[in-house]
Amino acid sequence: MRKLIWTLVIVAIVAIFGSRAWYLYQHKETGDNVVKIGLLSVLSGEFAAMGEELNNGAILAAEEINQEPSNIKIKLQIEDGKAVPKEALSAFNKLLFSKIDTAIVAGDNQILPVAPRINAEKIPTIVTAVGSIGYLEQNKDKYMFHFSPSNYYCSYIVGQYAKNDLLLNKVAILQMDSIFGKEGTKGFINGYNQQPVIIEQFQANEEPRATVLKVLDTKPDGIYITGYGPSYISAIKRLKEYGFEGVILSEPAVSNLISGFNPREIASGNIFAEAKDLKSNPVFAKFNEKYTKRFGKSPTTVSAQGYEAVYMLSKAQKQNPQQIQVGLAQIQEFDTLFGKVYFLNDGNSTFDLAIKQMQPDGTAKVVKE
Amino acid sequence: MTYVLHQLIMISIYLILVYATNLVTGLGGLMTMAQAAFYGMGAYVYALVALNMPVGFVASCGISLLVAGLVAWILSKVVLRFRGETFVLATLAFQMIVFTILDNWEGVTGGSYGLSEIPRPSLFGWEVSTVPEYVLLSVIVAALITGVFWVMLNSPFGLSVRAVRDNERAAESLRISPQKQLSRAFVISSVLASLAGCLFASYVTYIDPTSFSLTESIFILCILLVGGSGNIIGPFLGVLFMILFPEGLRFLGLPDESAANLREIVYGTILIVLMYYRPNGFKGIYSVK
Known part of the structure; x- marks a missing residue:
């Protein structure tokens, strides 16, 4: 009898998770104007505070874009990579399973293990909140774009x-x-x-x-x-x-x-x-006000990076709706909360400091x- | 689909790791905290050889297993003098030493930066470059290790290690040397953990110290305890549960802002409930003290 109960419990759990996974796999929010952005963030562990700031910035940008009368709608999907390579890889594979169009990846320990997957699956990706640009050596097909003050x-x-x-x-x-x-x-x-x-x-x-x-x-x-x-x-x-x-x-x-x-x-x-001109920038003051109103606390540099990364992807989509990667590659100069950011040929970017x-x-x- | 295949690869790698731990903990009755250290050692030695010497996958793995075996043999001379909590502390100290070396010896291990662009395996002309191919490789290796463990379980060696676990004095009276048998188990276990490390490094193509921390050792031990130690089915069930369940929680559809934390809470609660109702794990025949 006990065995039967345990078997039923396990079958029920598998059925619940399995059906949910199948539902998500089959029901992608599609349409020419829906951009599905996968955000590989850090939501638990030592760097969770940073991940929360990044997510908040990205959520705010997605909400703003979705309220605009333009055709583009953003669907943001956030996964926790825990700043551990195996977890990051698993989380990124989950994002791929959800059929994302493009991605934002944060953290050095996360971008390095997922870089080969980005190249293999040809996912245009903005990499932010990282300390090192070492991963750009793997950027052979130019699918990764570095957006983070070095x-x-x-x-x-x-x-x-x-x-x-x-x-x-x-x-x-x-x-x-x-x-x-x-x-x-x-x-x-x-x-x-x-x-x-x-x-x-x-x-x-x-x-x-x-x-x-x-x-x-x-x-x-x-x-x-x-x-x-x-x-x-x-x-x-x-x-x-x-x-x-x-x-x-x-x-x-x-x-x-x-x-x-x-x-x-x-x-x-x-x-x-x-x-x-970060703090003196009037655009930054407006962002600061909106962010504080939405999340009840002031934004940080990392929040601003998450915010701008989503805007950059939406701009890339507008420039080239069929190929976001091409759209991203066409952005040579981008006006951000950090002032003007310039993109180099290898995917790296420079800021006025x-x-x-x-x-x-x-x-x-x-x-x- | 890659997501599902990725889980299969991780299941295979952890299966090897948990069978390795089962040898020392389940059969030998000694709770080791150094599994992640040997797992990491295997990964790093494999990566360093593969990145610097074009000797191929099998030779790189061979060198890695040899190094892990040698280090484990030397270590066993020291740590196997102890039993119970002292053994746990001794292996824990070794784990900390290895982690510190991996994290700080920047010139060799890359320190916090880790090692990247580790070559994918090539076996007798077979380039294992795609995820499905890697599933095949890792499942074959895991199946082989499962077979080896099954043979070992009821072999004279397996029986003598279990005898030492149950009653060292009685085993000695049967001319079984506890030191020798436990040392063998410890070395084989470390070699198997390093094999898992080779597979992990060649699959992820990037390694850094965070993958081989004390948390990882505890996680491996948890898999064994949840599944049940001392047999062949327990570790298998443990790996399935501990790898797939947290992944399943990703599909709960929780709000993004709190999903990660809620998942950790649900996961922890389920583990507590499980250990309350099944203190020996799903299929445990030996309770680790």
Whole structure:
């Protein structure tokens, strides 16, 4: 009897999931004007905060486009890749199963395993919120388009500024253990053109108190801190808490109101590189207002990337309704919340960046263009 | 369709991993936390050989299995001095060491960047380049390993490892050397885990340390516990459940904003309920302490 019950339970579960899968497979929302965008995001694990910001930006853009009188309608499908290669691959295969027309992929650990699938299935894809552009080496058929301010380049110009303008001689580096953090360190050292006094790593899910104290022991005149998320914010908090009086050089993320982070109190004085006219841009102010109204919190750079990625795909669809890839390749210049973005032949993009300093009132002032 | 085929490949790879763990945990009664370390070692050695030496798939796998076997043999001299919780801690420490090496030895392993563009297998002129071809390869390998495990289960070796598990003293009185038998089981288990690593690396074509973390070791162990250890059917049921169920939850049609978190909650709840009603797993004959 027990065996029979267990068998029935298993058969019922399989039948429920199977029929749902079959329904989704058969009922694709089709039509010439419906663009189905698969968003491979990170919704659980250490980088979930970033994924949520990205999704919100993309959802807002899709809602706006769908309200426009134009013919194009966006159907957004979001899957969680957990920033783990096997999960990312599985989630991307699920998106392919749902017959997406095009995709947005976020995160270094996600784009690298799915890049061969993008090429094999010929899915035009915008890659965003990544630290490294290493995947572009696999972009042989030009199906991947990089849309993310390069952490390497942002850090490179901050390094140059530290050396040539601030004349810092003894810089220490606090780096989050991730591709994003490592790209930042590489860029900074190359721009600074000198070895730092110390490089210390902290984990994405740790309270970096001890690491910060170790770095402060070297008595640097400047600390470059690279990373993202709660532990990164915590490291900046600790530097201020322990009375560090030197210059804090940081990431564009410092200008964001990310979870639990109030730049007015914490990041005031920090030097970082960011898109030149991000906050002063009136379009950004409007986006900020709409986003805050919809999600009850301020947007971040990552939200803006998700938002713009959807708009870019809809523009590509308008330019070439039959082949989004061709439409994307035709976009050489795109006016975004980050100012003008220029696309290169290999799929990479460049942004107009400037060195900024956080002010006590929470705004960022351009100190060098 | 690729999505379904992808699940079949993952089922095959995890089946090998779980049979490997079953050898030490189910038959030997020792809860190992180092499976992901050998899985990763297999993947990395395979990738490094395949990327730097044009020796072919079989030779690359061979080198990878050899390295894993050698490391496991040396490790077994140390960790098999311990039993129970101490053994768990010793293997856990090894897992942490391997993960740290993979994450930080950037010049060799690529560190957090991992290794990409790992070549797909080519077997005696057969280029395994498409997903259906890879399904065929992985299912054949998994079937072979299942066969080997089935033979091993009732072989004199399998029986002596089980005897050691049930009563070490009694086994010794029958001239069975617990150290020798457990060491053999540990080495074979590590070699099989590294084979799964080779298959994984050549299929995904990109590997990074996050795929071989402690979480992965725990996941492998969970599959075994849910399915039931010490036999051949349990691991199979465990793999089917633990791989397919979370994927099935993707089809629940939950709202995008909360789907991922809700899925994790549903998954966790079902696991708790399952372990409450089936503490030995679906088909367990030995309860891991």
